[in-house]
Amino acid sequence: MSGATSAPTARALDVIELLARAEETRLRFSDIVSELGLTQATAHAILTTLRDRGWAERDPVDKSFSLGPAAAVVAARLDAARPLTRSARAAAAVVHRDVGYPTSVVERIDDALVMTAIEGGDPRHPAGIPGDRIPYAPPFGVAFAAWDTLDQQRAWIHRAASTDPEVEGRLHGILTRTRERGFDIDWTTPALAQHAQLAGTMLGAGLPPHIRRTLEQLLAEFATVGYLSDDDPARETRPVVTIAAPVLDDRQRVRLIVGVHPLCALNAVQIDAIGQRLTKATAAVDCS
Structure with missing residues (x-):
């Protein structure tokens, strides 16, 4: 349904979709900022929220981001939904x-x-x-x-x-x-x-x-x-x-x-x- 959209929501979804497309590619904070044209403050706020909610996780060694366990829960429901x-x-x-x-x-x-x-x-x-x-x-x-x-x-x-x-x-x-x-x-x-x-x-x-x-x-x-x-x-x-x-x-x-x-x-x-x-x-x- 077309209509008014929420820019903050769109930016958060952009990050999730980017992480989903990355597959084997390791995405660092700077990669996400550059790829999506976000400010560092906006990217930091989104990634912090996604990590807190389990939608993203950060590798403690190379500092790269990937999808978190919350995405797996949704994926498991897709076939039925x-x-x-x-x-x-x-x-x-x-x-x-x-x-x-x-x-x-x-x-x-x-x-x-x-x-x-x-x-x-x-x-x-x-x-x-x-x-x-x-x-x-x-x-x-x-x-x-x-x-x-x-x-x-x-x-x-x-x-x-x-x-x-x-x-x-x-x-x-x-x-x-x-x-x-x-x-x-x-x-x-x-x-x-x-x-x-x-x-x-x-x-x-x-x-x-x-x-x-x-x-x-x-x-x-x-x-x-x-x-x-x-x-x-x-x-x-x-x-x-x-x-x-x-x-x-x-x-x-x-x-x-x-x-x-x-x-x-x-x-x-x-x-x-x-x-x-x-x-x-x-x-x-x-x-x-």
Whole structure:
């Protein structure tokens, strides 16, 4: 639910999420301050509170921070509290076993897409880690938008920050083709995704008109950068980043998506085989 937010609460959650993403990385006080742009006083107050409540703990030798036992208590309750995510994660594990590529579960939280689970992958070159967050705006989230209402599809398209009718038409075409096919195919590499997010944050008030026009043109290109038409020869050579299919409830509303991340070039037969295996798995996820 969108609305008024609490900045202190957001900062505390930012720290918890950073600790959760760190995995084997040892985060010192200075790392947390730098990564989140906090003042030392604010970071100290948050970490002291989290330690007192058991949400964070500090290694007495190297002084690094990690999640505390309170997080484990919540984690132990997640499967019972979120059965749909548990079922989707089980489906992702089966698909990963069958196709051999990393497979993720992604959920929508307001205007963001959050990876909540991933199966498989190379730790040195991960397809993503739980907690990764990207904006729900073109070119991201096609598998959500393609099954949404027309009004919500228009809202997603408008987040592309482009007023070009041609771009809008291309995005409508992508959604239609994705729904017909049953799954999304995305060629947006991690580097392109980072550039797209950066360009989006730069488009604000106070820019000179000629720079704003340039940024708008760039965003228009990024809006469809991950899509290649069926007759585009580049489909055979560009790495396929994600093949994603939605989990639909009995009203045909998207609850979450499961995605396969080949991160390599695939031919049309290989892509279709993964897509069909994926849609079979997502259709079997229990949404009750």
